[in-house]
Amino acid sequence: MxxxxxxxxxxxxxxxxxxxxxxxxxxxxxxxxxxxxxxxxxxxxxxxxxxxxxxxxxxxxxxxxxxxxxxxxxxxxxxxxxxxxxxxxxxxxxxxxxxxxxxxxxxxxxxxxxxxxxxxxxxxxxxxxxxxxxxxxxxxxxxxxxxxxxGRVRFIGDPLQRIAEDHLRILRFFRFHARFGDVPDAAGLAACTARANDLMALSRERIAAELLKLLVAPGAVATLKLMIAHGILLPVLPEITSAGVARLSDVADYETAAAILADPLRRLAAVLPRDPALGEAVANRLKLSNAQRKRIISALGAPGGTPPALAYRLGRDGALDRWLLTKNGDEAITGAQEIAAFEIPAFPLTGGALVQRGVGKGPDVARMLRQVEEAWIAEGFPDANRTAELADAAVDQWRQSSSIA
CATH class of the missing domain: 3.30.460.10 (Beta Polymerase, domain 2)
Structure with a gap:
């Protein structure tokens, strides 16, 4: 040799x-x-x-x-x-x-x-x-x-025996295939299909770790299609279906076109049905962290707002998740680029500034602060001078309603 x-x-x-x-x-x-x-x-x-x-x-x-x-x-x-x-x-x-x-x-x-x-x-x-x-x-x-x-991922020795030694090798077979594989090894695929139920014996943390790595591999979409066709995920993640893989394909294309890094949590949300409660259940089952669970729930929420508004409300990652999962075509790409480039501002008004304008301390301050913030977002995040005008208008409205009451 x-x-x-x-x-x-x-x-x-x-x-x-x-x-x-x-x-x-x-x-x-x-x-x-x-x-x-x-x-x-x-x-x-x-x-x-x-x-x-x-x-x-x-x-x-x-x-x-x-x-x-x-x-x-x-x-x-x-x-x-x-x-x-x-x-x-x-x-x-x-x-x-x-x-x-x-x-x-x-x-x-x-x-x-x-x-x-x-x-x-x-x-x-x-x-x-x-x-x-x-x-x-x-x-x-x-x-x-x-x-x-x-481009062949091949078990050493008898695939069935190697899977019996460590059931996680089922998911590792597909994860490495998604990264390095071309045509799946027939013996390895047959063994993984026959022993798919063995995944139920694994800790959900180990399943999550492999799945999140698989989702950002270059061949993730084709590999998930293969896994669904052979019922690999059915014992542990039946929520992932062909419809979810189709959404993942779109999201992956949008990430590439917008020069956005592939994100495993975004892609996990993409393969799930658009249902925040179901997303939370899956996140809990996979023992994801609280921050990861919240992000999955947020990503599966309803569309809404401009790209800058979403970035301000949800943070950059949260906004990209929501936008890419709810928009299509050029709108998805250009919006993602806008979110990525947007410098998220700080709201230039405090409750103290409203108190100085004569608003009594208490729930009125918090309510009015939210009111002004919403107007500030709707106007595209104007500067401090314009924000002061919005605050003055809100205080004037509050005084009028208070005098009438």
């Missing part, structure tokens, strides 16, 4: 990473870069996370880092993972492992010095690529390089 080496990349020259290599003694061949950093560098993409696999025992890794005065966090000591906290970002160092037992959610592991054994427990061939940190030589035990070139 022809020797393949890792292309040059900025991350490979990180001083703190090179120093870590020296501490781990990479010249002996006992530590390699593994997974996403290798895969994404081969594709010419950006690398955000760097993982190392090593023959060193976890306790030895901890000791080596501590002696070198590198902050070491035993993030997953039982599973062999130590995080080295470096100047340019953390790096996970994990001892080679093999599975002793699995239950679909958790694994009991034993440590090994066999690279192929470690590769065999990983999910997909494209994620089981290792590279020598110095020479860049790539070690590929299961055909991951060919699969990467073919």
């Amino acid at each position: 022809e020797r393949v080496t890792l292309p040059a990349a900025d991350w490979r020259d990180r001083e703190d990473l090179v120093a870590l290599y020296r501490v781990l003694g990479v010249e002996t061949g006992n530590t390699r870069v593994v997974g996403g950093a290798v895969r994404d560098t081969l594709l010419g993409g950006a690398v955000s996370d760097i993982d190392l696999a090593t023959r060193h025992a976890p306790e030895d890794v901890l000791s080596l880092l501590q002696r070198a005065r590198i902050k070491a966090v035993p993030t997953g000591l039982a599973h062999g993972t130590i995080t080295a906290v470096l100047a340019d970002g953390p790096v996970e160092v994990t001892t080679l492992r093999r599975d002793l037992s699995t239950d679909g959610r958790h694994a009991v592991v034993a440590f090994t010095d066999d690279w192929r054994e470690d590769a065999a427990r990983r999910d997909f061939t494209i994620n089981a690529l290792y590279a020598d940190p110095v020479s860049g030589e790539i070690f590929d035990y299961f055909g991951g390089i060919d699969d990467l070139a073919a």
Whole structure:
């Protein structure tokens, strides 16, 4: 087999990473870069996370880092993972492992010095690529390089067995397909379809994490269509239907045309029926944070207001959500661009300014402040002088109504 080496990349020259290599003694061949950093560098993409696999025992890794005065966090000591906290970002160092037992959610592991054994427990061939940190030589035990070139996400070994080991691999299969895939691997797709009900055994937090990543992948729309056609989400998210994927397709097109970054929460709202109560139920089921839940509910609200008014009332993200989910065609695109460029102003009037005009402290001040603010929004956020005129008019109206009463 022809020797393949890792292309040059900025991350490979990180001083703190090179120093870590020296501490781990990479010249002996006992530590390699593994997974996403290798895969994404081969594709010419950006690398955000760097993982190392090593023959060193976890306790030895901890000791080596501590002696070198590198902050070491035993993030997953039982599973062999130590995080080295470096100047340019953390790096996970994990001892080679093999599975002793699995239950679909958790694994009991034993440590090994066999690279192929470690590769065999990983999910997909494209994620089981290792590279020598110095020479860049790539070690590929299961055909991951060919699969990467073919746009094929393929399980290592028997797909049904790999899914039985960790049910989340069903969603990971589709998430990686949405990012890297062309034609879905037939055996992997059949296994995911047959075991879709296994998703019900997973925590909703794990489901949410995978789904949100999938939704912003380049092939999200086509992949969700595939998942719906095969009933993958039916056991855990039956609310996501073909109609929702059609809305997602439109929203994705509008984001691209308006040069708006793809947003996972906006896209999750897009695939749900336009029903804030149902959106809240889904957000609760997925154990989203309060802020995320509120955003989903807001995104599914009724249309209303100009782009600047929505931006002022809902914030930039909330306004983009509501606008892109309720508008179509050129209106959706130009409105999104207007929201993105709009500098959200501060309302230049306080309750104290109304009290100075003679309004008694109490509910009248709050009511009048809202009245003036609405007029200020309707006039397109005029300056302080015009706002003062609006306040004067509101106070005059209040005095007249008070005298009549």
